[in-house]
Amino acid sequence: MEKCHTKIDSxxxxxxxxxxxxxxxxxxxxxxTLIEDLLPDMEKSWPDLLNPESTKxxxxxxxxHGTCAAxxxxxxxxxxxxxKALELYHKMDLDSVLxxxxxxxxxxxxxxxxxxxxxxxxKLQCVHPPESADYQILGQIEICFTPxxxxxxxxxxxxxxxxxxxxxxxxxxGFSVCDPEVPVYYPPTx
Numbered sequence: 001m002e003k004c005h006t007k008i009d010s011x012x013x014x015x016x017x018x019x020x021x022x023x024x025x026x027x028x029x030x031x032x033t034l035i036e037d038l039l040p041d042m043e044k045s046w047p048d049l050l051n052p053e054s055t056k057x058x059x060x061x062x063x064x065h066g067t068c069a070a071x072x073x074x075x076x077x078x079x080x081x082x083x084k085a086l087e088l089y090h091k092m093d094l095d096s097v098l099x100x101x102x103x104x105x106x107x108x109x110x111x112x113x114x115x116x117x118x119x120x121x122x123k124l125q126c127v128h129p130p131e132s133a134d135y136q137i138l139g140q141i142e143i144c145f146t147p148x149x150x151x152x153x154x155x156x157x158x159x160x161x162x163x164x165x166x167x168x169x170x171x172x173x174g175f176s177v178c179d180p181e182v183p184v185y186y187p188p189t190x
Contacts, residue, residue, distance in 0.1 A: 011094045013046040014140065015061045016085035018069035025067040030059040034078045041086050058082070072147060084149075092118070092143055109135050109183035118143065123154035126178035135185045139175045 032055050035042070048057035062078060069075040075084055097117050103110060125140035144154040178184055 008047060008049065011098075011141070012049065013085060013089040015065050016069060016075075016081065016088065017065045018071070018075075020071060021068045022064050023067070024071070026063065028062075028067050028070070030055075030062040031078065032058070035082050038079070038082050038086060042082065045086055045089055046082075074149075088143075088145070088149065094141060094143075103186065105186050105188040107188075109185050118151055120144070120151040121153040121155055124178035124184065125175040126184060127174055128176065128179075135183045136178055138178070138184050138186045 032039075035058075042058065043052075046058070048054050051057070062081070066075070066078065066081040069081055070077070075081045098104070101117065120143075123142035123144070124138065125142065126136035127139050128136050142154055144152050146152050
């Protein structure tokens, strides 16, 4: 949907979102020096796809989601928040899981993309082409966790208030939950 940094050829982390609001503490300023040790991993695993040299995306994620997630002791600092997101991203290893199930970026369509890979239902976000199209385009995959970071079905999130980790091609307006009745196109990056 937008011109992205073309050297990225794998799923990247979008964020770690607590389901207890947005923009919880505007006075808790983002300070990149508090996460300097994480920067090499963040630049690779959690890049700003539109501005790879910038820290604006991480600042945005901290203000919008990190300050809310920080209500939990396990996430109550910038370092804890960003390092936990990275830990979950690496633990879930979405690229390897997709490859294991022979799901690769290609010109083919997938009728049933990632059901049951982790033993929990994920939330797939797609771009929906014009109504005449018989497919949808994969854009984001949300993986949901309980407050103690155990996997859970994303369908249960409204009742149990989990923390969502979203691995994706950073979403823009136009993404919505994929229709399970319509094949999913997982396009090549180039």
